[in-house]
Amino acid sequence: MFEAKLTEGLILKKIVESIKDIVTDVNIDISPSGISLQAMDSSHVALVSLNLSMDGFEHYRADTNMVLGVSIANLAKVMKLADNNDQITLQADQEATHLKIIFENPKTERTTEFNLNLITIDSEHLAIPETEYSSVVTINSGEFSKICKELFSLSETVQITTNTDYVQFSVEGEVGSGQVRLGHNDSEKKEDQTILEVSESVQQQFAIRYLNMFNKASTLSSFTRLCLHQEQPLVVEFKIDNLGVLKYFLAPKISD
Amino acid sequence: IELQGTLKSFFEEM
DSSP, X not given: OEEEEESOHHHHXXXXXXXXTXXXXXXXXXXXXXXXXXXXXXXXXXXXXXXXXXXXXXXXEESSOXXXXXXXXXXXXXXXXXXXXXXXXXXXXXXXXXXXXXXXXXXXXXXXXXXXXXXXXXXOOEXXXXXXXXXXXXXXXXXXXXXXXXXXXXXXXXXXXXXXXXXXXXXXXXXXXXXXXXXXXXXXSGGGOBEEEESSOEEEEEEHHHHXXXXXXXXXXXXXXXXXXXXXXEEEEEEETTTEEEEEEEOOEEEO | OXXXXXXXXXXXXX
8 A cells, every 4th residue: 555645736746747758658666765766768868767755745655665657648637637736645555557646725625536547667777876976066947947948049969068167058059159157156145056066077968958858847946956977977956855856867968 | 970878878777
């Protein structure tokens, strides 16, 4: 038996909205300690990794480990039934054929229940090694989204360069070439800070369209954390306060 | 030109 209740159901709505354009069918791993999922996009260029801790739920019970195969596209449709201030409860029996989703609004006395049919997916699971990232950039999530959108109109590819003084996003295309350079900014307004932790410079190229899809998650956190290592995929991380973390992994482009 | 890598060249399948 699995049951989890989230008072702020809006968070779950946002999480589903943040991953639905990247992954289609996912296996949701339920354990007594929390909920996690890992899935790649169809081209295996990007990977979504979500980890939610049981502590972040108003009520959480999972007697055993379970795997719930879910079509994210269908889950997104069901989530549309939820109002932004609904409480959301997820329920599934052992060997369940469906996931029961309940939206409750205690104020308006409105309750919505939906049994989402589960699917069987033989998705491959990747072992993601613990990596010591030599560059970690913490940037305002809205600002990073804006930079990616604006640069995307100038080029499909962005080159990210880090060093101890700045992080630089540069593009080159038939329009011309240029870069956005952000230095360390510890402004008193915390959410405007840009924090650079660089032990080794990194220079890699990435497809901006994936970054734009990842940035859908900027509604979940006021900060985006970029973790870079010269030989490793980029990690774009959004911390979900009191609940967990949503991470996106993106393979670099290799200039031939 | 830049070639897009995939994650499978970085992470082992379990």
